[in-house]
Amino acid sequence: MIMLNMWRISWLNITQNKKRFFISLLGIILGIAFVTSMLIADKTTNDVFEYYEQMYVANADYWVLSDEHTYSEDVVTSVLTSSAVTETLLALDKQAFFELEGDQSLNQRSVRITGVNDQNSSLLKLPVIEGSLDNEGLVIPDVVANLLNKEVGDTIRFADLGEAKVSAIVEYTQLLASPSDWEGAEQKSFRIMAPLDLLRDWTGMDNELSYVRFQTNNEGEKLFQSLQEEFRNSNVYVQPVVADDRQSNDIGGLYTFFYLIAGLSMFISGFIVFNMIYTSVMERKKEFAIMKSFGYLQRSVSRLILIEVILLALIGAAIGVPIGVWLGDMFMQTLLSVFEFDMVYTLNWQIPILTAVVIGVLFPVVFSLFPIYNAGKTSVLLTLKMADQTHSSKSRYIFRAVLGAGLLIFAFIDHPVSYLAILASIILLFPFLLLGVNRIFKPILKLFFGYSGSLAAKNLTQQLNRNANTSAILAVGIAVILLLSAVIESAPEGYENEIRNTYGGDLRVTSEAAWSNQDKAKLLAYDSIANVEPLTEATPITWETIDGEKRQFSIFAVDKEGPILFDRSEKEKSYNELTKEPSILLGERAFDEWGGNVGEYIYINTPSGKQQFEVLDVVKTSNYSGYVAFMDEHHLNNEFGWANSFDMLLTLNDGYTGEQLRDQLWLDYSNHLSKVETVEDEIKSTTSALTGMNELILIMLVLIIGLASIGTANTLLMNTLERTSEIGTIRALGLTKQQVKKMIIGEGLLIGLSGVIGGIISGMVLLYVTSQSKLLAGFISFQIPLGNIILALIAGVSLSLFASWISSATASKISIISSLKEG
């Protein structure tokens, strides 16, 4: 009964001022909604990648591959007959060409057919949309079906091979990832699946396999070791099947992005709650003092406010979470379309919703602790004296300035913590920035708004801390997003440079058979080709991180005379070191994932069994956006046990492009060519996702500025309500409603403008720090994202204007006589 009463009183208290209640609630709702949507995006993205990974791995534990294109089935009889093996899947890859009516080039028509002995195998999870896996016809992804305009039962013909009916159409899966239009087909082959027997019939590769995947019982590890032993001196080797989404996608950064946005939103709405509770406490100090003089304990005063906060938070969560789920869904749609995969996703919302509710209730409580503490401290005497507490003492400002300036030193320290330090420094220094902006814009404001303008400038200093915090929050939002957008904007260029520098040539051609000397001579005879270099890539090779996690990568053979595959100042020395003992250089991403130090040893499952290699150094490389390592050619051939090379790196003469050459190559080598990739393709596929991300960032920029503007509206409303009596007085003294409105709008404009200016400045500082950091040196250039700055300026100023318009309406409606009563 008493508790019920408390909740009722709290409800009456928080809703006493409708507009304030509404704005604060809106801030909390949006904050919680953003947090919810980011948590959902995080979990769902994770699920999506896990799902596709799982589909790729299916139930397979190991696979037997070869360093040649195919091997004889006889080699793996020991696998097929082992009692430890519970299921096997035999596969053969063959490059072919669609036979089509249209005028598509050979290159565009190229398709890789994978023949499998059982389409229904549990080692191969195919997400069928239409038809069935009958082991008689073709399995094609839906994008291919759409592009070729084929349905289940239709016939597809392959040049020089044969024809077959489509028996099933499947959703996107990594195994059958195909381009969805002819333009995309220029750069990427189609992939489809056929019955193994059929493919063998067509090709005459009767006893051949590309790989065998198998599932084992608990004897698997033993079998793996014995197979490693057995295959030591053959051209086949055994590897565990490894799933790792970061192997080919740099999505780690994506998660950071989610948390950054969620943190930022939480921070802003926390500030809004803080503001509301703080003013409400200040307003009711007298009430609390009276409560205490009647013998109420501090605890009961604190509890009263706490209940108010919780009430507000619960309402906020109840409305914000559903909005967040919807927002998360929209976000996922946009995000996945950015990645250009035709991925399907199911929203993972249960855990995120729970987390969001907990956060949503906790963070308002945390942010209101200070006002609650303050309310508890309410002393009868102080309140009656109405001491002027809003103006912090000079020494506190000096401390603030010194600390803020001191933290700026972090701008010169290359460490992730520097970012936090700089943001803290911005918040600390903001009162001074606000005063500066105030001084600069005062004459302009006076020009446009007359005396209201100068009053606005004067009022701004009245609640300096609060106004500065409001601006600072807008600034932090803008700064962080500007940094993100600058990074994303300049990253493509960084990637492009890196890829061009370490690709090793202009084109990479892959064959299903080893390149003969005639082939090489024929290539060199092309007008366009300046140089041809063989490239040896051992893949897939599994290795272990320091923590014993299994990962998978490619190892490239390098030598002094060969193409440049990585960026390193002392290349000469590195090559020499590599030739001494069998040792390895790790690409940056692999090195980070590995977790060890230079000089330590890395475990690798080589074709000759499990071995350890000394990690000589870390190198920068684009190859090929995943984990990668480099070894000396000689050691790769011998100790490591990888003998063959199916790739060639072509360097073009000036004036020729890879695009032109590509079609010719397909014509001339159609019988064994399996892939032609230009350096431009690689650049495009790496950077296209980033370009799409930029739009997402712009949306985020506007959303965050919007949320921060709710903070501005909140602050201005607080300022207005606190000054009711003053505003009444100036109205009584002859200022018109219009003039009062202008005054409040002027205040909002100054806060917004300071926020935008501060945000741009701090964004630049952050960007400078980033561009100077060793990690990203040369990758992120110090480039000012002008478009986004203009957007921030327009959005920041116009949303602040809107925010101030809300409180200016309130201010102009203040009744003169009742406000005179309060004074």
Add this chain to the structure above:
Amino acid sequence: MIKVKNLKKAFIQGQARTQVLKGVDLQVEEGEFVAIMGPSGSGKSTLLQLLGGLDIPTEGDILINQNNLSEMTEKERTIFRRKYIGFIFQNYQLLPTLNVEENIAFPLHADGSLTMEKHRFILELLDSVGLKELGRKRANLLSGGQQQRVAIARALVNTPSVLLADEPTGNLDRNKAEEILGLISRFNRENNQTIIMVTHDIFAAGFADRIILFKDGVIDQVISRKDDDYAKYVANFMA
């Protein structure tokens, strides 16, 4: 000339309705100095606020120099107020963030009529109210009596034709009060200013030409200073 006809004012708060003014008729000539006295809560401040156009009556009319306040728009009333009316509030109502000079200059700023000449006038006023030294001090740091004197200077700064004063000497000692009342009277004489002053103080009321005794929302009695026993009469009334 101020003409008040059948003025009524009620405040409505939720269900409750407080009838404060119950039909006030009053005429004040140009240049006249009138004091209003009456018990607390009788509606004196309310009447003054209506006269100053700070609020609108529920019924009745107020004409100031033939201008009917009720017929004006909100904006016209505001501009009228800042041009022709000076107001001294019962609780001063200084703007805490402005300094003393800025507070006094405020009504001039409102319509952008602050000139060098006016600025000299502000300094004179400051001197007259005895706050010459305090011009740059922030208003919320002054004592109650000092604040009251700033409020008076502020009300006089635009040499209004009508001065409405709500207890202008309530917080001053006898000497200071006499000085201030002298100042107001001087303005009354020199500028032919009409003054309506609410006060509890018989001594202060003694400066007025006429004393209006107010009670329960209506005018109870009007006495002229020329009446011989006015002081005694008033004392009885107030008791």
